[in-house]
Amino acid sequence: MKTTLKNIKGIYGVMLLCSVVFLIRCGNPMSEQTQQAVPEDSTAQFASENQVAETPDVTFRDENGKIVRLKDLRGKVVFINFWATWCGPCVAEMPSIDQLKASFKGSExxxxxxxxxxxxxxxxxxxxxKNKYNLPVFTAESAIPSDYLGGAIPTTVVLDKKGELVVRAEGGRDYMSPGIKKALTDLVRMPN
Incomplete structure (x- = not known):
């Protein structure tokens, strides 16, 4: 009986450890690091919290097989969200990303x-x-710099029109919050 109880405790311990690792890898939206990275109600910090870095030569493949290079997108604000279908926080933030994209409809x-x-x-x-989202999906064709994607998803990065990294946010959030929307609008309105 003791051996069985010991085995059960061991199994629960492994399951608990796996759950903790999964939550960390999926990006805990309540973590202190996440809250410091991009406060949802702070426009100024959203646009300037993280270090600015020149755009590396990163390439992606779109859903039609076309290769897209970040360097070719200079002159536009680029909102990149790294996610997976199995990641709970990723799935939870998708509706707000879809709404955010729709709010910029017609903007080139x-x-x-x-x-x-x-x-x-x-x-x-x-x-x-299935979820009726109008969001374009991509896969990475080249290595993703650790400045963009560390070890957690969801992670969102925003590049300004010069191709410089201005935001790196780990963890899920509401992308329709007024501060985030205003910060992106300000970036879009900035001259090239």
């Missing part, structure tokens, strides 16, 4: 890229269609 000065970290375009396209 901003590009939205939803990058499936699993590289499964078929599954991510199916996810978007």
């Amino acid at each position: 000065n901003i590009v939205f890229m939803l990058v499936d970290v699993d590289g499964d375009l078929k599954r991510s396209k199916s996810f978007m269609a």
